[in-house]
Amino acid sequence: MPRPKNILEKIWDSHRVFQKEGYPDVLYIDAHFIHEVTSPQAFDVLRKKHLKVLRPEKTFAVADHTVPTIDRKGPIKSAKSARLINALIKNCRDFGVKNFFPLGHPYNGIVHVIGPELGISQPGMTIVCGDSHTSTHGALGSLAFGIGTSEVAQVLSSQCVLQYRPKTMKLKIEGKIGRGVTAKDIVLYIISKMSTSGARGYFIEYAGTVIRSLSVEARMTIANMSIEAGARGGIISPDKKTFAFLKGKPFAPRGRDWGRAVNFWKALESDPEARYDKEINFDISGIEPMITYGTSPAMAVGISGRIPRAKDLEAGEERKALKRALKYMGFKEGEKMIGKKIDYIFIGSCTNSRLEDLLSASGIIKGRRVSPNVNVLVVPGSNKVKKEAEKLGVDRIFIKAGCQWRHPGCSACLAMNEDKIPTGKYCLSTSNRNFEGRQGPGARTILASPLTAAASAIKGEITDPREYL
């Protein structure tokens, strides 16, 4: 009998083109996503070496990181953004990349939102992109990870990437999901326990009854933030929900191919006796909606909790990091998070901009007005999400409440377009990183779920979403 394997090993072994002692594996890539920020220098490598893109049909290009979210009719105002986007257009044309979804294309959106929603990302695939949140696609049972621009050049020219097989970690999540607790809260809780380097060197497989109970969209939120625990990626064995999610998607298999694909996908599940380099169990019963207080996603507490005190932490680097973070955030040790004033709310990003996220936030917002003291940006993850939300009247709920309803893009998650948070201002954000200056120079980011964002928008201060449920 063959050795039992986990899903990561199964996918890795079936994509290994070549293996040699002392050399990294040559790993074949099924889908390569590129965007305007991390690809131009890679195409330059190909130009310099007079190379072609080996498999343009397996390359999917989209402009998302720097695109404007307000006015999409005229030319792009920022000359620098325009240069990046035009470079992507030219590169796709010069190198024959036909799967290109520019602004205005019905398939345009954040790369990690469109991959799954178009059915490009499928179980058992290897997927890379020059973006660390590529781990998102792992929620569908694909082996997906972020790469650097040098590696983008590797994939463009050879459809392969040189990689050592990462260690595997099984992260089992059990327990009862509390009221007002979403996938975002679960993943923030896990990161707060594991630290931002807790999974460094590992690829996580999420398992357990909680994962099974979550929707595919919610699973994406968890897989998305794997990198925030230091992991290379996160993967979830596909199940009926995954297959139902993919069925009928534009790039998903059809007809006879569909049945064949599902049979193949079913066999991907980790074998019961599969081994891992590390196994961790989390019981999430009793956790609250989570909120960050510092400048790393691991600096998070339950929403009714208090900011830790330095004396309660280990002496040394941890205390120093807390002090530095609180100074930046303008918070004090031991303070309560609830009731803190907020200036901006950002509902969006590859973590929380899918239809389910917008629906959950709009459920709280519906029939209410947001506080006049907050500026609320709602940025759907893709044109498709936007259209579907508008069909359901979600846009009108947000607009009526006083929120801004924008075009899709990465937007204020990393502030590479005009959507920046001003210096010193507080932004409660459904995105994934609260690093210093992430949302603009001097901006102070507080990470939370779409539910918490919606509740806080109404009061203009950090609010427990359970008040509105």
Place this chain on the structure above:
Amino acid sequence: MKQIESTAVPLPIENIDTDQIIPARFLKTVKKEGLGDKLFYIWRKKPSFVLNNKNYSGEILVTGGNFGCGSSREHAVWALLDYGFRAVVSSSFADIFYNNSLNNGLLPVRVSEKFLKMIFLALKENPKVKITIDLNSQIVLVPGKKMKERFEIDPYKKLCLIKGYDDVDYLLSLKDKIIRFEKKRKRRKG
């Protein structure tokens, strides 16, 4: 690259993320060059930041653990190189940053926590202390202090750095194998 011998710049902070190394707004470039000015952009505005301290300079950056966590932006590595760094010494690196460094000839040197502390101390005592990193023997040493430690590096990447080999060239030398792999898979799928 075989050996780096230089003074060093200490930055004893853990978990330095890529947004600190270079903020996203400076990634709006189609080139790799010219990013050195933007390295540690926010922190550099403070006169007390180590890059503004005339006592410290050199081709080696010595930093706290989990350096380079966060995004996959290779611009972080390009900025460090463009500024003039050729090696980063730390107790640990974020995975993608580590690969990006090796892929660009910025040598990431992983040392023990204890050794890292000793280097920080040596630099505090004497900002002009020289550090030698020998890639061939995989040894980092502070000759003046009689400190040395061996570091690990992937043998393939070591070869690339020493001989100036290139990943893309290596992969394309295996193109026949790649095409054969594709054909085999297609047959299997029917």
